[in-house]
Amino acid sequence: MADKFKVIKCPQCGSVKNTKLRRDRYSCNNCGAHFILDSGDVNINHYHHNGDEHTTENTSQAASANTQKKWIYIGIIGSVIIGIFSSYITVLPTSDKSFSNKTAPSRTIDTEKEEIDTNVIKVFGFVNSDNRPFACVFGNKERKIKVSPYKESMESIISIYDVSNGKQVFSKPIEGINFSSASSNYIDIRQFENGDIYCIFNGNKLYKFNQQSYDISEVSPETYNHLPGMESGFIEIRFVPEYDGDGFYLLTETGKQPYYYPIIGKVYPGSTGNEKLPKAQKRTAYTFTGLVAPHAKERVFLIKYNQFQQVGYPTKKAIFTVRNESSDNPSFSDFFTSKNARLISYSNFTPGRFYFSPNLLAYNEKSVLISFKPTLSSESGYNLQLINAQNGEIKWTVPLEKGFSNASATIVEGGYLLTAQNGKVWLVNETDGQTINLMDTFHNPIYNLMYE
Numbered sequence: 001m002a003d004k005f006k007v008i009k010c011p012q013c014g015s016v017k018n019t020k021l022r023r024d025r026y027s028c029n030n031c032g033a034h035f036i037l038d039s040g041d042v043n044i045n046h047y048h049h050n051g052d053e054h055t056t057e058n059t060s061q062a063a064s065a066n067t068q069k070k071w072i073y074i075g076i077i078g079s080v081i082i083g084i085f086s087s088y089i090t091v092l093p094t095s096d097k098s099f100s101n102k103t104a105p106s107r108t109i110d111t112e113k114e115e116i117d118t119n120v121i122k123v124f125g126f127v128n129s130d131n132r133p134f135a136c137v138f139g140n141k142e143r144k145i146k147v148s149p150y151k152e153s154m155e156s157i158i159s160i161y162d163v164s165n166g167k168q169v170f171s172k173p174i175e176g177i178n179f180s181s182a183s184s185n186y187i188d189i190r191q192f193e194n195g196d197i198y199c200i201f202n203g204n205k206l207y208k209f210n211q212q213s214y215d216i217s218e219v220s221p222e223t224y225n226h227l228p229g230m231e232s233g234f235i236e237i238r239f240v241p242e243y244d245g246d247g248f249y250l251l252t253e254t255g256k257q258p259y260y261y262p263i264i265g266k267v268y269p270g271s272t273g274n275e276k277l278p279k280a281q282k283r284t285a286y287t288f289t290g291l292v293a294p295h296a297k298e299r300v301f302l303i304k305y306n307q308f309q310q311v312g313y314p315t316k317k318a319i320f321t322v323r324n325e326s327s328d329n330p331s332f333s334d335f336f337t338s339k340n341a342r343l344i345s346y347s348n349f350t351p352g353r354f355y356f357s358p359n360l361l362a363y364n365e366k367s368v369l370i371s372f373k374p375t376l377s378s379e380s381g382y383n384l385q386l387i388n389a390q391n392g393e394i395k396w397t398v399p400l401e402k403g404f405s406n407a408s409a410t411i412v413e414g415g416y417l418l419t420a421q422n423g424k425v426w427l428v429n430e431t432d433g434q435t436i437n438l439m440d441t442f443h444n445p446i447y448n449l450m451y452e
Contacts, residue, residue, distance in 0.1 A: 012031055013030050015029065015031065123419045126197060127412050129211060132162065133163040136209070137159045138158055138174075141155045174216070190239050194246075200238060236251035247262070256269070268314065284365075286303065286349065286363050287320065299322070299355075303348060306345045317341060320332040320333065349387075363389060369409055412427070415427055415429045426439065
């Protein structure tokens with residue numbers, strides 16, 4: 001009997017295209033279904049298989065494809081997470097509760113995210129107990145965050161710089177003080193003869209400076225309640241003129257206007273300077289003549305005088321005026337202050353010389369430092385000059401840059417520390433008057449120029 005043949009069709013899709021895998025097992029080339037041929041009754045039993053019977057090569061390719069897809073998904077998810085986290089960090093506002101002494105943002109720092117600006121109000125030069133030169137800088141620190149959340153903050157700060165190396169040694173906000181609309185007159189600073197440094201803000205707040213910690217602390221009005229006439233404290237306070245000594249002029253809540261001299265701890269209800277000094281000592285001082293007589297033609301002379309003084313007690317500066325026109329041998333009048341100034345003697349310290357718009361900056365037993373205009377011309381610049389205190393001879397004269405004419409000076413080891421209202425702080429060599437070190441506190445407090 002002849003064999004019967006039957007076309008083998010895929011039981012799933014009906015395709016006759018198939019591949020024999022092994023005895024009685026086939027794979028459909030169209031849909032990939034696997035099926036078994038029952039040779040006894042030529043039945044076809046099928047089952048759907050997803051790859052167990054694929055070759056090793058097909059299995060590896062599928063696994064590789066699945067692995068690639070998995071890493072792609074992981075990469076996409078990771079990128080999204082990192083992007084979200086980075087955005088959060090970018091807009092997170094920077095904490096700035098204190099003005100760090102490690103970073104001194106003294107000029108405007110303008111970035112896409114933040115702007116920091118420091119506005120200097122006043123600069124004061126002093127020396128510490130080791131006779132090292134320092135600059136005390138008062139000003140405002142303003143910070144603006146220019147991205148969401150938008151934020152502005154303003155702090156009134158005090159910063160201390162070592163002028164010898166330009167480094168900041170201290171900085172902190174001053175609580176309860178606002179320099180935002182203040183001028184340099186808002187702050188008054190004075191170093192007394194015993195070394196104490198006081199600051200007066202707005203004419204009603206008194207602070208004392210600590211030269212060891214470089215910090216300042218408020219002296220409350222109640223501090224002086226134990227003193228006679230000061231039981232109610234004070235509502236206004238200012239320094240007495242320098243020629244009246246190291247003291248304060250106060251206004252109390254009861255309307256009294258006493259003078260207080262903290263070095264000796266004494267209150268004066270009225271005028272000062274007439275009492276007998278318990279331990280008076282002879283002192284040498286210098287001053288320029290005043291412009292009282294019209295015929296003086298603005299010629300000013302430097303006077304050296306001797307008077308009795310005692311540390312901490314009220315004093316009076318001697319005032320002299322020119323009485324004749326002769327520039328070679330002028331005579332002077334001292335009748336305004338001869339008694340109150342406890343004057344002993346005086347003389348024209350630099351005969352044959354006179355000065356225009358002079359300033360007495362500093363002096364000791366060795367030298368006298370002055371600034372002045374050499375001519376009466378409004379275009380004339382200022383000179384800085386050092387004079388020998390023993391014989392009046394000129395040690396050196398150097399020109400001052402424009403804007404330095406109103407400088408203040410403090411004697412330091414080997415020279416002078418000068419500060420000007422234009423924010424400049426610099427050291428001058430005692431030997432030749434050359435600038436040793438310069439700082440620009442208005443634009444960059446830590447900026448430092450060294451001259452060989």
